[in-house]
Amino acid sequence: MIDVQRLRVLREVARQGSFAKAAAVLLFTPSAVSQQIAGLERSVGVPVVERSTRGVMLTEPGRLLLEAADVVFAELRTAQERIDRIAAGHPRLTVATFSSGGRRLLPGALTAFVAAHPDVEVNVLEREPEDAVPLVREGVADLALAYHFDGPLPLVQGDRPVLEWTPLMDDPLSVVLPAGHRLAGREAVDLADLAGERWVLGCTKTEAFLRRYAERAGFEPVFAGGTSDYFFAQALVAAGVSVSLIPEVALDRSAAGVAVVPIRPPCPARQVGLVTSRRPADPGLVETLAGLLTRAAGQG
Missing domain, CATH: 3.40.190.10 (Periplasmic binding protein-like II)
Incomplete structure (x- = not known):
């Protein structure tokens, strides 16, 4: 059985590119990080990282484990969010948005949403895409209104299994x-x-x-x-x-x-879209607001 803690360490090593930097984020010693990775390699039977003077890179098995880890932690975050909502006794929805999109697209969509769901606690966070997407990834936000210019989507490696980009408008x-x-x-x-x-x-x-x-x-x-x-x-x-x-x-x-x-x-032009989890904590609420934002973008 693969240890979830070791997957957590692998994710941070992949993000930071070195054992030392991962250790600083995790509040471990570099030796403890090395031991966790060695234990992971023993459990799967193959190397998961390649060490060099330039840092640490994942092997092909390591990349497969990283993708699996992203899915596992997304599921755990979703479960925790659902538990928190049950404990709170009322539903809530958190939206992250860039300022101009929030000013132009969000108000009308939220007006219709609140009218249809007056019992839902709605929270709005103003964030640029590079800060909004991690909030969805970490389960802090249920969806993010984001944009990108003529470069890649505002997602990082490993987001594909857990996050979804829905285009709204040019x-x-x-x-x-x-x-x-x-x-x-x-x-x-x-x-x-x-x-x-x-x-x-x-x-x-x-x-x-x-x-x-x-x-x-x-x-x-x-x-x-x-x-x-x-x-x-x-x-x-x-x-x-x-x-x-x-x-x-x-x-x-x-x-x-x-x-x-x-x-x-x-x-x-820039492209405006929605970032959502593939397994949202409350699919019905997310789908409703996403539909209202799609309609607002079409009317814009």
């Missing part, structure tokens, strides 16, 4: 200009039309994204500053500081002093 980015800008009256612009402009970021992740698209358009963007709030960035644009690249769900079209102009294809 979220195209538009250029936001001061109202008196020379391009403010255009129906659409090429990104190359904005070469030489100063840019303000509404999210730090937008910088690498903008740089890639600007490179394709033949220019190097000049940055006037950055914020962690798209709505603040639009206020800076209205003040005449710069121009900005803003996703659809974060646009404030009622804001004074700015003009929103779409970008001609290839138009930069």
Whole structure:
């Protein structure tokens, strides 16, 4: 029988890439970590890690064990969450969301959800995808409203057996200009039309994204500053500081002093979706809210 504690140690070694770093996280000594891995290897009969001067890597059997461990710990977390909810005496649902998605998509969905389930305690946590996804993985959140740009999904190796990504909508980015800008009256612009402009970021992740698209358009963007709030960035644009690249769900079209102009294809966009557990603690509640969010995204 494979020891669950040894699987826990293997997971941390895989995450940290070394026995010493795993030991620091687990509050073990490196020797204790080594002993746990050696015991695991004895129980399965094959090496599960390869040691080198560059650190520790999993063997193929080790990777199979890691996938199994992720499923085992996801099941244990789900069971504990169900027990906690029974002990609390009332159902609850925790949602993690990035701020602009929470502002645009979540309120309407939650209004309908609370009306249909007034006895459910709803908790909302504002988190960026890189912080929201682990909350679902660890059973702290039941679902996460998240996004990614043109890179991979916001999941890590080992998430596939326990987490599911459901696409909700494409979220195209538009250029936001001061109202008196020379391009403010255009129906659409090429990104190359904005070469030489100063840019303000509404999210730090937008910088690498903008740089890639600007490179394709033949220019190097000049940055006037950055914020962690798209709505603040639009206020800076209205003040005449710069121009900005803003996703659809974060646009404030009622804001004074700015003009929103779409970008001609290839138009930069991010993808918004839901991250849920494949074995949620309360499948009915998660499915209901997921459906309401899907409807909200379709109406957006």
